[in-house]
Each structure stands twice: as structure tokens, then as C-alpha cells.
Amino acid sequence: MTESIVPGEEALSIAENLNEPKAWLIQRCMNEAGKETVYHVLAETLRVELGGGMMCSNGKQRRTAGGVFFFLFKKAIPGPLRRRIFFNKVGRRKSAGDGSGKPKQPKKPIVAMTWEMANELARQIIHSAGGAKTMKLTLVGTPEKVIIQDNCALFSLKAAKIPDLPASLPVPPAGSLLTYAVFVDLKQWGKIPEGAKVVVEGFPIRVNNMDACLASNVKEVPAKPAKVGA
Numbered sequence: 001m002t003e004s005i006v007p008g009e010e011a012l013s014i015a016e017n018l019n020e021p022k023a024w025l026i027q028r029c030m031n032e033a034g035k036e037t038v039y040h041v042l043a044e045t046l047r048v049e050l051g052g053g054m055m056c057s058n059g060k061q062r063r064t065a066g067g068v069f070f071f072l073f074k075k076a077i078p079g080p081l082r083r084r085i086f087f088n089k090v091g092r093r094k095s096a097g098d099g100s101g102k103p104k105q106p107k108k109p110i111v112a113m114t115w116e117m118a119n120e121l122a123r124q125i126i127h128s129a130g131g132a133k134t135m136k137l138t139l140v141g142t143p144e145k146v147i148i149q150d151n152c153a154l155f156s157l158k159a160a161k162i163p164d165l166p167a168s169l170p171v172p173p174a175g176s177l178l179t180y181a182v183f184v185d186l187k188q189w190g191k192i193p194e195g196a197k198v199v200v201e202g203f204p205i206r207v208n209n210m211d212a213c214l215a216s217n218v219k220e221v222p223a224k225p226a227k228v229g230a
Contacts, residue, residue, distance in 0.1 A: 010035070014042060020066025032085050033077050040167065041076050045069040047171050051162040113170045137204040137213050139180060140221065142197045146189075153189035156181050157200070180204070184215040197221040 007015065007023035011030060015023035030038050045068050048054050053062045054071070063071065074082050143155035158179040162172050182200055192198060202215035 018065040041073045139200040153184045181212045
């Protein structure tokens, strides 16, 4: 493998965002697999980084952002194309195919919607909302602090990480995870042991820039039984 490929502005920009020194390899990925594939994998990489990153295969250290990008990129493309990009020297590329003599085309990637596009589309539909017969929020977590009032208990739960979402959806930006103030009827909360993990089902509202959940049901999450030694 050589570094004879001169990276363009887009590859340099991606490399800078990922703090990845091999901008030439990102350019090679663009040349061989197409820009759409690269930007799709970049969106997935940012999603992984926002969710806490990815560990190396030895489980001892976290991958760099660039390392996550190349790991996901290798998984997103066919084997012959992967070998051509990462294991063949420049100028010694072998044609990939299925035995018919025709090059095997990589699958068209799913490109995530940008937030610029999402905001524009949301403005078009936000004032034409349909009526939801049911709206329910489910929260699972362990409260750190509980305030007891005369008739209700109050605590907060914050999203710990971004779950796996369809690749076509916009990537949640940094700082977008919500914290809910949860209000539970005191009779229901009285059945929950102190320090227990709970499942809350309730109605979500926003009041004075506060996201709140008015609980209709709360249950303790049963602890997993201890494994019996052999």
C-alpha cells in the first residue's frame, strides 16, 4: 500500500473531522466505493461516537474515530472491493466479479437524512399534525434521587446512550439526549423498593422548557437470578 493518492478537499475534511492521518485512504475509499458509501459510513461513525465509541477487538482500548470509520467501512462493502481497497497496492488492482466477467457492483448505501433537510420538512408538516389516539412514553432506568411529596414521587431519568436506529434517519447531534422529570402517584411508588430499577409508562409533556412524564404505570424491573456454579 502506498500514499501516492492525493486526497481532495472532501477527503481532507472528513479526515480532519475524524482526526485521521490517512486522508489518502479515505480518498481511495471514495474513488473505489463512491462518495455516498463514504458519507453513509461517516454518519454511522458519528452515531457510534455519540453513543460512547467502539472498543478494539482485544477489548482493552477504545478505537479512534478513524478506526471506527474504517472498521464500519470494511463491513459495508463487498469482500472483493474491500480487498482491492485495503490489501492491494495502488496500480495492481484486480477486477472484482462473480465469475461472469462483469464487475460486481457494491450495494447502494442508505444515506441518512441531514438535519437541515429534516428541519425544512418538519416545518412543512408541524402545523398539520394528525390526532394521536394514544401517546405513551416508556422509560427504563434507576433513579438517583427521589423527592417524596404528599401525593406523588418525583425523580428524573436521562437517556444514557443513542440506541441502534435505522441508517436512513438523521444522526442525533451531540447534546440532544433528553432528561425527563418523572411524576408518579405515591401509592404506586410505595410498592417500589429503594434503589430499584424501574419501568415507567406515562404521558409525555413539555412545560416551561421542561420535558416531563406523567406516569400511568410504574413497575420494578426484576433482578436477574444469580448463576448457580457448576
